Amino acid sequence: MEELRGxxxxxxxxxxxxxxxxxxxxxxxxxxxxxxxxxxxxxxxxHMMAIHFAHPEFGYPRMxxxxxxxxxxxxxxxxxxxxxxxxxxxxxxxxxxxxxxxxSVVYPNRLKRQFHATAPQQxxxxxxxxxxxxxxxxxxxxxxxxxxxxxxxxxxSERNDVELVLDTVKEWAKKRDVSEAVLHSDQGFQxxxxxxxxxxxxxxxxxxxxxxxxxxxxxxxxxxxxxxKTEKLYIKQCRSGAEIQQAVEDYIYFYNYxxxxxxxxxxxxxxxxxxxxx
Numbered sequence: 001m002e003e004l005r006g007x008x009x010x011x012x013x014x015x016x017x018x019x020x021x022x023x024x025x026x027x028x029x030x031x032x033x034x035x036x037x038x039x040x041x042x043x044x045x046x047h048m049m050a051i052h053f054a055h056p057e058f059g060y061p062r063m064x065x066x067x068x069x070x071x072x073x074x075x076x077x078x079x080x081x082x083x084x085x086x087x088x089x090x091x092x093x094x095x096x097x098x099x100x101x102x103x104s105v106v107y108p109n110r111l112k113r114q115f116h117a118t119a120p121q122q123x124x125x126x127x128x129x130x131x132x133x134x135x136x137x138x139x140x141x142x143x144x145x146x147x148x149x150x151x152x153x154x155x156x157s158e159r160n161d162v163e164l165v166l167d168t169v170k171e172w173a174k175k176r177d178v179s180e181a182v183l184h185s186d187q188g189f190q191x192x193x194x195x196x197x198x199x200x201x202x203x204x205x206x207x208x209x210x211x212x213x214x215x216x217x218x219x220x221x222x223x224x225x226x227x228x229k230t231e232k233l234y235i236k237q238c239r240s241g242a243e244i245q246q247a248v249e250d251y252i253y254f255y256n257y258x259x260x261x262x263x264x265x266x267x268x269x270x271x272x273x274x275x276x277x278x
Contacts, residue, residue, distance in 0.1 A: 044072050045082060051234055052088045055132065059090040069230040103192030110208035111184045115220050117147040120273060121176060124152070124183045126168065127221040128160060128190070131229075131248075133238050140248060141168040143183070144221050149261060150269035151224070151252045152176070156245055165190040169199055179204030186210045186218055227255070 014021055044067065051058060051066050058066065060080040067074055083089065117123040123146040130137045139160040143153040153172035157164045172178060183205050185191040191209065200207050210217030232251040238244040256270050264272040 041082070044074060045086060047072065048079075048082060048086065048088065050237075052086075055229070055234070056134075057090050057132065063088075065226065066230060066234070069226050103187065103189070104194040105192055105197040105207070106187060107207035107209045109184075109211060109217060110182050110206060111217070113217060113219075115146050117145070120145055120147045120150075121178065121181045122147060124172075124181050125218055125221045126165070126183060126185045126191075127218055127225070128164065128188065129225040129229075130160070131156075131233060131238075131244050133240055133244055138241055138244055139164060140225075141165050142221065142224065143168055143172045144224055145269075146220060148264060148269040148272045149220070149224070150256055150273065154248070154252060156241075156248060158241065160190075162190045162193050162195050165196060166199055169196075169203070169205075173203055180206070182206045182208050184208035184210070184218060186215070187212055224255075227259075228252075 011021075047067065047070055048063060051063060055062075055066075060076055060083055063083065064074065064076050064079045067079065111123060111125075115123070124143055125146060126141065126143045128139055128141045130139050132138075136158070139157050141155045141157070141164045142151055144150065145152050152175065153168050155164055155168045155171060157167075169183075183200065185208070187209050190196060191207075197207065215222060228248070228251055232247055233244075236243070236247045238247050256268065258268050260266045260268055261272075267275060
């Protein structure tokens with residue numbers, strides 16, 4: 001009845017249902033929580049549609065993560081139910097054939113989830129995420145300094161390959177002395193390649209790898225990607241590679257210079273670094 005009252009007269013609905021008007025209004029008066037839940041669910045549904053539009057590949061686990069990042073504390077069962085109501089389902093990409101790739105180099109896990117650093121250029125993390133413009137995927141490679149969470153280098157490409165990560169490391173090395181830094185990543189094929197190992201050795205960088213299938217070993221960079229998508233890309237809804245490039249550039253500038261963080265005593269990453277160096 002509550003769903004129909006907006007499009008049909010309440011008197012007619014009560015007559016059909018055989019419910020006295022007084023009983024109905026008494027029920028409504030004693031159920032304010034029901035109205036509040038309905039309003040909250042409406043907001044959740046709107047946000048889910050926005051997320052699905054920007055990321056049609058999201059199933060209910062990643063949808064739930066995105067909702068949590070936006071402040072909606074809902075469990076996986078509710079997310080799955082609402083996705084069914086909205087006829088939302090992830091776009092299933094064709095599975096790749098089984099790979100016989102054997103890693104050339106696997107580093108020890110030097111971080112061991114110890115994400116605190118006492119100075120810049122001690123502990124760095126890197127990873128790749130994908131971004132869709134609705135037609136194809138683009139791949140964003142990022143390096144982050146755990147001292148102040150600053151994004152020190154990034155690259156966007158249409159190809160998820162070794163060259164993407166090599167270019168990102170080159171960009172990082174152009175800006176500062178990287179020798180003796182620890183650079184941590186997962187065990188993706190790019191980061192276990194001989195070319196990547198050769199580049200790190202030439203720069204004097206110590207490689208570090210997460211354990212297999214253990215995303216929490218690189219949780220900090222995953223957190224950054226989540227903020228980027230929730231605070232910028234879900235809202236911006238880029239329609240081309242050029243728009244994605246500009247959106248990422250704008251957000252990283254904002255993140256480094258203006259996004260205050262509790263860990264940094266309510267300072268932005270670069271402000272925090274400069275304050276300690278003064």
